[in-house]
Amino acid sequence: MRKLGLLALVLFGFTVQAQGPNLEKDYKAIESKVVDWRREIHQNPELGNREFKTAEKISKHLKSLGIEIQTGIAHTGVVGILKGDLPGKVVALRADIDALPVTERNNLPYKSNVTSEFMGEKVGVMHACGHDTHTAILMGVAEVMSKNKDKIKGTIKFIFQPAEEGPPPGEEGGALLMVKEGVMSNPKVDAIFGLHINSQTPVGIIKYKSGGTMAAAQSFTINVKGKQSHGSQPWSGVDPILISAKIIDGLQTIISRETDLTNEAAVITVGKIKSGVRFNIIPESAEMIGTIRTLDYDMKDKLNKRMVEMVSDIAKAYGGEATCEIKDATDITYNNPELVEQMLPTMKRVAGDANVQFQKAVTGAEDFSYFQREAPGFFFFLGGMTPGTTESYPHHTPDFLIDDSGLLLGVRTLTEMSLDYLNSDQTPLLDFKIKG
Numbered sequence: 001m002r003k004l005g006l007l008a009l010v011l012f013g014f015t016v017q018a019q020g021p022n023l024e025k026d027y028k029a030i031e032s033k034v035v036d037w038r039r040e041i042h043q044n045p046e047l048g049n050r051e052f053k054t055a056e057k058i059s060k061h062l063k064s065l066g067i068e069i070q071t072g073i074a075h076t077g078v079v080g081i082l083k084g085d086l087p088g089k090v091v092a093l094r095a096d097i098d099a100l101p102v103t104e105r106n107n108l109p110y111k112s113n114v115t116s117e118f119m120g121e122k123v124g125v126m127h128a129c130g131h132d133t134h135t136a137i138l139m140g141v142a143e144v145m146s147k148n149k150d151k152i153k154g155t156i157k158f159i160f161q162p163a164e165e166g167p168p169p170g171e172e173g174g175a176l177l178m179v180k181e182g183v184m185s186n187p188k189v190d191a192i193f194g195l196h197i198n199s200q201t202p203v204g205i206i207k208y209k210s211g212g213t214m215a216a217a218q219s220f221t222i223n224v225k226g227k228q229s230h231g232s233q234p235w236s237g238v239d240p241i242l243i244s245a246k247i248i249d250g251l252q253t254i255i256s257r258e259t260d261l262t263n264e265a266a267v268i269t270v271g272k273i274k275s276g277v278r279f280n281i282i283p284e285s286a287e288m289i290g291t292i293r294t295l296d297y298d299m300k301d302k303l304n305k306r307m308v309e310m311v312s313d314i315a316k317a318y319g320g321e322a323t324c325e326i327k328d329a330t331d332i333t334y335n336n337p338e339l340v341e342q343m344l345p346t347m348k349r350v351a352g353d354a355n356v357q358f359q360k361a362v363t364g365a366e367d368f369s370y371f372q373r374e375a376p377g378f379f380f381f382l383g384g385m386t387p388g389t390t391e392s393y394p395h396h397t398p399d400f401l402i403d404d405s406g407l408l409l410g411v412r413t414l415t416e417m418s419l420d421y422l423n424s425d426q427t428p429l430l431d432f433k434i435k436g
Helices: 023-042 052-064 133-147 172-181 239-257 299-319 337-351 404-423
Strands: 068-071 077-083 086-096 114-120 121-124 153-161 191-202 206-207 211-214 217-227 266-275 283-292 319-330 333-337 356-358 375-384
Touching: 023 052, 023 133, 023 404, 052 068, 052 077, 052 153, 052 333, 077 133, 086 404, 114 211, 114 299, 133 153, 133 191, 133 404, 153 172, 153 404, 191 266, 191 404, 206 337, 217 299, 239 266, 239 283, 239 299, 266 299, 283 299, 299 319, 333 337, 333 375, 337 356, 337 375, 375 404
Parallel strands: 086 153, 086 191, 191 375, 206 356
Antiparallel strands: 068 077, 077 153, 114 121, 206 375, 211 333, 217 283, 217 319, 266 283
């Protein structure tokens, strides 16, 4: 089995602080600011690679704190670098800043009424996945940290990333482009932390998983070639629609009969099929597009191989031809087990033992995974649902809602994790690399 993990492990001598530095005064002072920033950003959302005003707001804030900044990374990304009073390791913290082409449906006083163009259509724009909260939280962490440089042994890199939801067609963007442009270097990052708000987890709760946490996302395109004929004489042609139906059925057997689902979950979904122009014509071709989700690299390789084989073989069996092209969208969000074990005491100290909970893997995807290919990473989920709520709305929907009272826990957690990591005697993982 291909190893998700380390070429070399050098893990020893780590001791977590029983109690972190007392920053309670700073936390209390920042809470209302974080809420205000979040609401302002929520009311003024911008789509991926177009986050110009959001980036300007972030840059202005970091500059006011005396933090060194870099702008224009991956189009609209902003990076802040804060050096502590003592030398040491480098920890990165990441927040995504883009919104979605979703029209908001609620009566909040800070509701978004912004519209824009997406793929040639006029659309509403909404922070329907909580990236506004991530941005505000990291701005809050930056302010707290800037007031406590004497407590920082090393360097903190604040990464405000555009286009997590994917760049516009024909453009590069997101975490992958930030990595290409050197965001994990100069100075080289030793560990990276990130969080995601969750509308269906109560405020005060943190959820996490070690190892494969969110799925690799791939897209696929299947082109089927048949032979056109009159709909009343199917024997004189080769029906690509029939072949497509057999392919769709066959693909599901890869999951249900060939994949060890006791290891990790996996999904193959056909999301669109296009073929034909008229009721009485068997067309010449068909096209299908869809997504693959995997949480293990060996499973990913096997699924990809079997899909290509099966698509071609099924088409041949019915007299046609077919090809399957698979493209990567995001990698597996892989939480380094040693880093998770190292930071759990900090998380429990901040949130309380009972409020830090294990969760199963998620088949959604996150391009935070590309940062984790460059340095050990830990990505966790922060509760954003009002306690006692009986109905919560999923992410990426018009009714998506987050309780602002959960934001301060995000500030506290990222701050304390960063300080404990930097101030520990932990030796950074050497020659770290996830094999993919």
